[in-house]
Amino acid sequence: MNCTWQRGRGAPGDTQYFLYWQNSRYDNTTECELYIKDENGRNIGCRFQNVKIHTEKAYFMVNGSSKDSLIQFYDEYIQLYKIEKLMPPSNIAVHCEEIKNDCIIQWQRPQINHSNKDKCFRYEISIKYKVRRIFSPTFNINRYGGVNSHTFQRPNTRKKYYLKMRAAGSACLVSPAWGEWSAPVEFGKSKSMPSDTLHPE
Template identity: 35%
Template sequence: MPGGLCWAVLLWAVGGLTSAQPAAEEEIIQNLMLLPRKVKLTWQSPTNITDATCAISQVGNFVTEDQPRKDTNLYYCIFENHRLCKGANFTVSVTTRQRSFTKQLFFNNKGREGSAAEDFTCVVYDIKFLNCSWTVGRKAPEDVQYHLYSQASRTDEERECLQYRDNACGIHVGCHYSNLSFFKRYNYFYVNGSSKEAEIQFYDTTSTMLDQIERYNPPRNIEVNCSKSNCLIQWEKTVTTLNPQSHEVAYQLDIQKKGGDIIPQIQRDGESQGTFYHFPSYDERADYSLRIRVGNLRRPDVLWGPWSEPTKFGSGKQAGSPWLVWVPVVFGSLVFALGNLCLWKRFLGTQKFFPRIPRIKDNLNDFPFQSNQIIWEEFKQSPEQCEIESIRSVGE
């Protein structure tokens, strides 16, 4: 046989083997499909499989592997705590008695980029209510409309929101749940959109724990008992949905001194359930205002609840300023000194303008002895001894 013909036969044989490889894999791993809402990967295999593995890989995440489960002739894997809005790559590997086979499936979030709901968040409040909110996608068309679905688990049926909140354009941007009975500790949320102009991408979450998104109410029955140097602040333990343990709750106290700076204090739950706090820097003459809020420590960033109503304590009789004390004293002293100076000057002026007149000495009256005084009555004459002169008046 010529050399060229031999090479042609050899290449044909090799080509036949390589082209048969995909055909063989198609026979072992058939109907590979993904249910995005449940993150469930399914496939079928007509032959007996000795070993199988399914895996998911996403940008920025490690590869997660799982052992498939079988339902009659259907194999499936459920990736509970994974979200698909950013896309994912799935891989199925099976082994038979002859060899191993691998098949991949790529999933992309179809739709206009930037049209999905953004800034999605949920919070439990007042023990029994749940609010979820989101914003319209930056590149979503004007006629977009969003719908929210929830699942207690990946295998449960979806429930659509019944009480939407709309923005000024009539687009759903929130949902209110007044009943938490159908929610479990782990929950999943899914927001899709519709539009006549363009296909809308969806937004999904990983498992959301209710006890991590609960915003606690402020404590009640706040009491403050003070001595001259410190205060004991007490309050009632906060009631929560799932009754968290003491180390998962923190109390923050905001103590403001009138005319002074804010004095923030943080008190974590302790053996006494964290329902008291000793405030050492107390001035009984000052006026204080106290607020307390409760924080949820079950999430990386503490979720603080609202502040309580201000509680006033302290006498409010602030110590007077030293100027307020010394100014009256100095002023009074000046007035007293000026008054004395005026009196003294007045006395000197009187002596200058009205000097004392010298008086002649009376030897008789000023003499200290009175026994030698002469009685004037002894020298008077009697009427008979006096000559009487008669005066007659003669008319013309």
């Protein structure tokens, strides 16, 4: 997790900033251990490692110091799950029937420490194929909580298809914003491929 800030408009040039935070009311307030610095050595952000997300709000405070004047601090309570950017679904696999148009897409939910229920996630699947080096219009498919598979009917069994997925929260304490797209996965046939194969990139 990264947290960044900007120098105040009227802050003196020698102003240095320090971040303190408390992940929950049961934790001690601690200072940032790994600051992000600008070209002048001024702290402009903090990198957090191995952050556990709790149900209650985390507390952040950025304090400044200068030899010339007092610097107004800034503080805020933030529910971390609301600003979390989800990783893509994992273990994406596609199996296509040799004769029929059906392809079964399967995946596993993103791994996060504060929710282990499939019903907490929704998914977007993007599928397209290439014709003479030009991609087709995209097939966009939405799947909702508790579902970890989808049957896709190929318009053409002779084409090679390209699939990618992303996840968002649909319930529970999971961010409702769409997360990162997965790496493309190829499936289906092409002229150079005599049988169905799966090629994660």
